[in-house]
Amino acid sequence: MRSKLVILLVAALVAVTGCATVPSGGDPIDYTQVADxxxxxxxxxxxxxxxxxxxxxxxxxxxxxxxxxxxxxxxxxxxxxxxxxxxxxxxxxxxxxxxxxxxxxxxxxxxxxxxxxxxxxxxxxxxxxxxxxxxxxxxxxxxxxxxxxxxxxxxxxxxxxxxxxxxxxxxxFTQREVYFLNHAGTLVVPDRRWLPNSSLSPGTLVSRLVDSLIAGPSTPLIGAVRNSLQGARPRVPITATADGVLQVDLTGLPSLTAAAARGVAAELVYTLRLDAARIRILVDGTPLDANQAIWTTGVLGSFDPDGVPGSGPTSTVGYYVTDQGAVVNLRGVPLSGNAGTGELAAVSAGMSAATGDLAVVGGPEGAQTLYVGAPLAPEPMEPRLTAQTFTPPSFSRSGDEVWTVINGATSPEVVRLLTDGSRYPVDSSSLAGLGPVTGLALSSDGARVAVVADGGLYLASVIYADDATAGGDSGGGSGVATVGVPVRLRNDLTVRTVLWSNSLNLLVAASDPASTYRAVWRIGVDGRQRSALSTRGIVADVDAVGATGALPTLISSGGVILQLRGDDSSGDWVPVDPEGATAVGRWPLYPA
The missing domain is CATH 3.10.450 (Nuclear Transport Factor 2; Chain: A,)
Known part of the structure; x- marks a missing residue:
């Protein structure tokens, strides 16, 4: 049987265009013996x-x-x-x-x-x-x-x-993703690869994707993700059975706990989800889990980095910061307590979809305070930290951590703040020399941070100490988190703000040399692709963006909060409350 480990570019880059499908009938197909x-x-x-x-x-x-x-x-x-x-x-x-x-x-x-x-x-x-x-x-x-x-x-x-x-x-070329586990082992992390649009069989693509998964993550993600298939190899050829199930039989894996087995399945199922809806996974001819014959994304839905945590009322409601420094919903109704009164002089905010907790940056540059609390509770939000400046706060997926950069213009330092006010250590020395840091957004899987520095958009991995105690979905526990070497994603955009629209894309308020004003751009996770969202209805610079899932994208433009009605490329930016007063504000947000 030919070697399954991909070490050459030509061997690694065999693919088909678009989404492949597994046959639903007929004899089993040997996916490793299809002629090229x-x-x-x-x-x-x-x-x-x-x-x-x-x-x-x-x-x-x-x-x-x-x-x-x-x-x-x-x-x-x-x-x-x-x-x-x-x-x-x-x-x-x-x-x-x-x-x-x-x-x-x-x-x-x-x-x-x-x-x-x-x-x-x-x-x-x-x-x-x-x-x-x-x-x-x-x-x-x-x-x-x-x-x-x-x-x-x-x-x-x-x-x-x-x-x-x-x-x-x-x-x-076209893009595909292989998926590895995050540090906590609770979510999968996409690692984008580019493959030739070859007219080869779907099975050859499946084989190559499994090879790439076994070979491990790309260089920027080394240390930030876990490869559950390290050391493995297909024991027998990958086949599609007559009932439409893809069968992968591996060898070389150690004895696995039930949790580790689910991690193996998650990496395979999410990597191959465009190619097969149902996968049977064997290890040395024996089912990976005796209680789970067929694996699907539904069975492994908890590993989805794009699943919105939380199901409370705050997880599907948009908010914004008014020009008076209050946090209100899109109908203009203030939040409970001091967050909704303007007392905090809010300039930016973030909310956790998992817990409903709110983080608010208040006060003028040079003397700002970070407040954290429960906005729907009657108790006032408490000050947790003071600094010259804070970047807009970014919650971890589990909602127990707030990430921000303090003193970004002079000596930028990433802060990983627990909602009770305590801090976990972060080594962010890699940000030195980038220029003033004005934005940071933590990915839902916790493996990356997007950073805005001196108008440039950067991406860096987050590497948690091996001895870190177990944390939430995306966190690494109390061990030191190290921000890896930032890589500038685009040379042709001047960026003001950034957020993750999903695990594969960033949304930025930015301008390019041909722009007359700042607009909204979608940037692929590796920086290879960019696309501009519609500018219909935008008459001033876009200062901030809010987005989550399938809800309408929000922007602050010319001091007014707008939402996108229609598709991304040709929709219209309209008032968030067509029947109400103009929403005058500076920072839109959704729980994330």
């Missing part, structure tokens, strides 16, 4: 008489057809015989250029113009595991040497990386 159509591509010979520049152009164009020619047979036809054998792309991945590359012919030692310099601007690349790595905007340059073989130019030192323009990349 790409291996049947026949090598063609470039036309005679091509110049060095034309040869390099042809080589790059052929590489862009990786979705149709996975072994890159056509691209290899532009190489010397020795280079055909030695060329490997497993270390370099895919370099993505913002536009078509430039080709400049250089004169080499022979004076025959036998070197072509390929160059272009890049904002990121694919690593060999298919994960996207955003980078500062840089000028990518590589010199490609050619020699004549039987009177025709051929490349003798092909670059380790495939080189694609953004437009070619968008046509050739």
């Amino acid at each position: 159509p790409g291996t049947q591509v026949r090598e063609t010979t470039p036309a005679d008489g091509l110049s060095p520049q034309e040869i390099v152009r042809g080589f790059v164009a052929a590489g862009a057809r990786i979705d149709q020619d996975l072994p890159l047979v056509a691209a290899r036809s532009y190489l010397t015989d020795a280079a055909k054998v030695s060329w490997r792309t497993d270390q370099g991945g895919v370099m993505i250029l913002s536009a078509s590359p430039r080709y400049d012919v250089l004169t080499g030692p022979s004076g025959a113009g036998d070197t072509v310099q390929l160059s272009g601007t890049s904002d990121g690349y694919l690593a060999s595991d298919g994960s996207y790595v955003p980078t500062p905007r840089t000028e990518f340059t590589v010199a490609i040497a050619l020699v004549q073989v039987n009177g025709e130019w051929r490349i003798q030192n092909p670059p380790e990386q495939l080189i694609l323009s953004v437009s070619d990349f968008n046509l050739a």
Whole structure:
């Protein structure tokens, strides 16, 4: 049986376009023995008489057809015989250029113009595991040497990386996610990978996704997530049975507790949920759990990072901070106690969907206070911490922690505050040097934080100490939480505020160089994709965004709270209470 561990880019990046399906009848299908159509591509010979520049152009164009020619047979036809054998792309991945590359012919030692310099601007690349790595905007340059073989130019030192323009990349690749457990082992964390839009069978995709899961997380998530399948491998080929159930039989796993077995199932089921609704999981031929024959996302719903915790009245109601510093609902009704009176001089707020607790930042910059309490209770909210400034508060999924950055303009420090006022330690020294930190949002799974610093949008992992005591769904207990190295997600946006719209996307109030004012943008979790939400009805800068689940997105624009009616791309921004007075406010929010 062929090796199941993916270590090469070409082996890792086999996929199909869109959502695959498992057959519902017929004989079982061996998902590891499906022939790869790409291996049947026949090598063609470039036309005679091509110049060095034309040869390099042809080589790059052929590489862009990786979705149709996975072994890159056509691209290899532009190489010397020795280079055909030695060329490997497993270390370099895919370099993505913002536009078509430039080709400049250089004169080499022979004076025959036998070197072509390929160059272009890049904002990121694919690593060999298919994960996207955003980078500062840089000028990518590589010199490609050619020699004549039987009177025709051929490349003798092909670059380790495939080189694609953004437009070619968008046509050739699609996204999928593999899922790992968060530190607490209670939720799955998505790890996005980009795969060629190959016309291969659905089963090949399933096999590759399982391989990627076993191989482990991408570099930014190492230490922030747990891989329950580490050391495992498929014992026998993955098959789809006649009743439409995908069967995965693993070996190499240690003896598992019931909780650990559910973790294994959660990683597999969420990774393959677009490919199979029902999965049978075996370990060395024996059911993973004797009491659970078939695993589904319904059975493992508690692991869903996008499930909204809590079912109380606060979890489906929107709120905003008025210009008088009071917190009111979208109908203008103030919250109970001092949060609703304006006494706290609120400038931003956050609410937990799990507990209904409210965190409020009050007071002017330079002398601010963080208040935490139960807004529906008669008792006043208590001050928990004072600092020069606070970023808008962000609750953990379990609702027992509030995350914020204090003194962001001078010496930013991440605070992990328990609702009773005590603090857990955080090492946030990685934020030093980014510039003034004005925003932080904790992901629902607790594995990442999105950070706004000096107008840039960054993403960093959160790594909890191994000896941390058990915490809530997303927390890591009382052990030290370390904020990893922040990676700037986009070079083309100036960001004011950020929040997580779900586990795969961020929403930001931001502008790009072509914008006349700040609008709402959706940014993929790895920074690869961005899309602007509708601007219909927006006449001023967007200052803040509120969103959760399927409820209408909220914004503060020109000092007025608006909601999006209709779809994201073409809907209208309208008053939150069409029959009432204009909602004058500065900070919209939903419980999260």
